[in-house]
Amino acid sequence: DTEVTQTPKHLVMGMTNKKSLKCEQHMGHRAMYWYKQKAKKPPELMFVYSYEKLSINESVPSRFSPECPNSSLLNLHLHALQPEDSALYLCASSQSQGGVTEAFFGQGTRLTVV
Amino acid sequence: GENVEQHPSTLSVQEGDSAVIKCTYSDSASNYFPWYKQELGKRPQLIIDIRSNVGEKKDQRIAVTLNKTAKHFSLHITETQPEDSAVYFCAAHSRGGSYIPTFGRGTSLIVHP
Numbered sequence: 001d002t003e004v005t006q007t008p009k010h011l012v013m014g015m016t017n018k019k020s021l022k023c024e025q026h027m028g029h030r031a032m033y034w035y036k037q038k039a040k041k042p043p044e045l046m047f048v049y050s051y052e053k054l055s056i057n058e059s060v061p062s063r064f065s066p067e068c069p070n071s072s073l074l075n076l077h078l079h080a081l082q083p084e085d086s087a088l089y090l091c092a093s094s095q096s097q098g099g100v101t102e103a104f105f106g107q108g109t110r111l112t113v114v
Numbered sequence: 115g116e117n118v119e120q121h122p123s124t125l126s127v128q129e130g131d132s133a134v135i136k137c138t139y140s141d142s143a144s145n146y147f148p149w150y151k152q153e154l155g156k157r158p159q160l161i162i163d164i165r166s167n168v169g170e171k172k173d174q175r176i177a178v179t180l181n182k183t184a185k186h187f188s189l190h191i192t193e194t195q196p197e198d199s200a201v202y203f204c205a206a207h208s209r210g211g212s213y214i215p216t217f218g219r220g221t222s223l224i225v226h227p
Contacts, residue, residue, distance in 0.1 A: 033214070042203050042217035043158065056214065090157065100146035100165055100207060103215060105157040 006091050006106035014114055015081060021109045023074040023091030029104070031097040032074040034066060035090040037108070043090055049074060050097040081113045116141040116208035120218025128226050133194050135221045137204035138186040146207040147180060147187050148215065153200045161202075162189070194225045 004025045013019050023032065031050050035043035048056035049068040063085075065077040074091055088110050092103040117140040127133050139147075145166040150158035164171045164178045164187065171178050175194075180187040191198055201222050205215035 040201075040220070040222075042220050045214060048214060097214070102148050102160040102163060105150075105159070107157050 004091055004093055004104050004106035006089075006109050008109060009107065010110045010112075012112045012114060013078065013081065015083075017081075018077070018079045020078065021076040021089055021091075021111075023076075023106055024072055025093045025104070026072055027093065027104065028071075029093035029095055030071060031094045032068065033092040033094075033103065034064075034074070034076050035092060035105075037088045037090055043105075047076075048097060055097060078111075081111075083113050086111055086113045116144060116206055116216040118204060118206050118216050118218040120204050120221060122221060123219065124222045124224070126224045126226065127194050129194060129196060131194055133189075133191045133198070133223055133225075135189040135202055135204070135223070136186060137188070137206075137218050138184075139206040139208070139216075140185065141206070141208035142182075142185065144206040144208040147178070148205050148207075149178060149189050150203045150205065150217075151200045152203065152220075158203060191223075194223075196225050196227050199223055199225045 007022045033048050034046040037043045045058050046060045047066045052068045063080050067075040088108045090108045091106040094103045095101045120137045148163040151161045152158040162176050162178050164180050175192045177190040201220045203220050204218040
């Protein structure tokens with residue numbers, strides 16, 4: 001299984017809503033990532049979890065709250081988002097942080113904030 | 115931190131031509147350089163990678179070269195096909211960035227049949 005699975009694929013939410021994005025991998029990878037990607041731009045790193053601990057937070061606003069319940073799962077909790085937060089949210093995993101191995105990306109969640 | 119520059123931003127070629135995309139990086143400690151292909155509405159997928167102890171790597175129609183002294187690396191696609199049309203991102207894993215990939219801005223490759 002070389003898949004990173006993200007749900008939902010599409011999400012429309014109001015600025016007062018609370019929602020969560022989910023990511024799952026069963027490759028035994030110990031590093032998991034959240035990226036934000038705007039149209040025609042490269043993925044922009046948000047958070048990194050290494051061995052289920054938050055190791056990098058790229059100064060992301062607190063309305064985005066990551067959670068890593070176990071080594072296979074990664075969540076991103078969303079609250080009070082702004083329209084400019086609309087983007088493709090990508091989850092990725094790799095064998096470990098700091099390794100010279102590729103990151104596997106999920107299909108992403110297309111988020112629209114209205 | 116690491117800074118990755120990628121050129122060109124758009125590349126238009128005829129089917130069968132070669133395409134070359136170039137990237138430069140700033141951190142001499144960077145040790146891994148993957149290339150990702152992202153088709154419209156889909157996830158980035160690794161197409162080829164190179165480690166800092168290797169100068170060139172080839173996989174069928176795709177090759178990557180690395181010049182550590184000059185701190186640049188390039189993607190070469192030969193005999194391009196319409197299905198090669200996509201956005202290509204280079205990336206560099208640098209120690210300053212905790213070996214998290216820093217991406218280039220992307221190149222939109224269009225292959226005309």
